[in-house]
Amino acid sequence: MKQIKKLIIFTLVCLTLTSCNSKTTDTTNDTSENPTANNDEPQSRDVFAMDTYMTLTAYGNNADEALNEAEAEIERLxxxxxxxxxxxxxxxxxxNGTGTISEDTEILLDESExxxxxxxxxxxxxxxxxxxAWGFTTQNYRIPSDAELTELLKNVDASRIQYNKDEKKVTLPDDVKIDFGGIAKGYTSSKIMDIYKKCKVTSGMVSLGGNVQLLGAKPDxxxxxxxxxxxDDTNDYLGVLEAKDKAVITSGGYERYFEENGTTYHHIIDPATGYPARSGLKSVTIVSDDGTLADGLSTSLFIMGKEKACDFWxxxxxxxxxxxxxxDNELYVSEGIADVFSSDLTTNIVKK
Known part of the structure; x- marks a missing residue:
């Protein structure tokens, strides 16, 4: 009997002065009702979009305004x-296979390239x-045949996308379709940081599923x-990272998957095979100034596997x-964050 499981989880749990999950409403101070709220008190907003539960948190006099704009931006994107x-x-x-694209799509197309x-x-x-074909876009999960995947893979090649920059017009070859899901949340979190800065938010964060992006430091x-x-355990964690002004984005096969005949099939597809990546990695976390880059690399390095991921880094x-x-439950951390990442597990430091 086929068993289907889909986990909608926060891959990164924020350990701050207050909660940063769906319970943050317990500590939210709404400045529309309390205009004299302390700047050190967080304003928070819970949103469901992009098939993900999100939490926005901001500090400062204009925090509520920033959250309103951020929520609208999430819905727009x-x-x-x-x-x-x-x-x-x-x-x-x-x-249609062709069309004129917006500025956001143009940016995402460029970053994807x-x-x-x-x-x-x-x-x-x-x-x-x-x-x-695997059903990860519809939740109608199935295992495609080898023949079907072979045929579909003939059209998996982003280099064939044609883009006329002067006309802002994209043309896709026959049977080619695109999806920015691999970087959309990272791009969205970066846009929210821009809104926070514009509204003069002093400290803030956004958690979009497995994506966390931070503005500045905590108020103190x-x-x-x-x-x-x-x-392996949604109630446990690998370690704790101390960070400021960073995107911290994790990808893993445990986020979205289904089981059939005792085998687990996850959503991170290797474009070389058409099958869920079997790279020897359980999860990959990327830490970067750039949310869009971090989002794309978290998936890419997962597919690459440890050796190629380390070489790429x-x-x-x-x-x-x-x-x-x-x-094999071995933990590897690049030397750039080794001093700010703590874990009870034995940590292997990757050096240049």
Missing amino acids: DALLSTGDENSEIYALNQ KLYTDTDGVFDITIYPVMD GSSWRIAVQSP KEHSDKFDMILMTD
């Missing part, structure tokens, strides 16, 4: 980038039809403490750091 919403720009592009090149095709937004000047969840160590957990 969700409507713009959804592959399932018939009114979205991406849905129309996939259906860079990631595709840097990862040698591991990050590929044209994997969408393969994801759909100390670093935020982010617990990186264990891929050595070549790009100026842009990100990483935390890897292997199937």
Whole structure:
């Protein structure tokens, strides 16, 4: 009998002065009702969008205004980038095979192209039809045949996307469809940071599923403490990272999966095989100034596996750091964050 499981979880649990999950409403101070609220008290907002539970937290006189704008921005980007919403720009592009794109889509297309090149095709937004065949886009899970995957993989190649920058027009080859799901949440969290800064928020964070992005430090000047969840136990964590002004984004096969005949099939698809990646890694956490980059790399390094991920980090160590957990329960941390990451587990330091 087929068993289907889907976990909607916060991969990163925020250890702050107050809670940073769906319970933050217990400590929220609404400035619309309490205009003299202390600047050190957080304003929080819970949102469900992009198939993810999100929590926004901000400090400062304009925190409530910032949260209103951030929530509106999340809803706008969700409507713009959804592959399932018939009114979205991406849905129309996939259906028509061509179209004029917005500034946001142009940015995401450019970032996707860079990631595709840097990862040698591991990050590929044209994997969408393969994801759909597995049912991860609809939750109608199934195991595609080898023949079906072979046929679908013929059209997985982001380098074939044509883009006329002058006309802002994208043209997709026949049977090619795209999905920015691999970087959309990271891009969204970065946009929220821009809103926070514009509204002069002094400290803040956003948690979008497995994505956490931080603005500044906590109000007392100390670093935020982010617990990186264990891929084996949603009530446990691998360790705690101290960070300021960073995106901390985790990917793992435990986030979304189904089981059939005793085998687990997760949603992180290897574009080289069309099957869920079996790289020897359970989870990958990326720490970077850039939320979009961190989002894309968390998935890409998961597919690469430990050795290739470490080599990739050595070549790009100026842009990100990483935390890897292997199937053998070995923990690897890049040296750039080794001094600010603590764990009860034995930690292997990856050096340049």
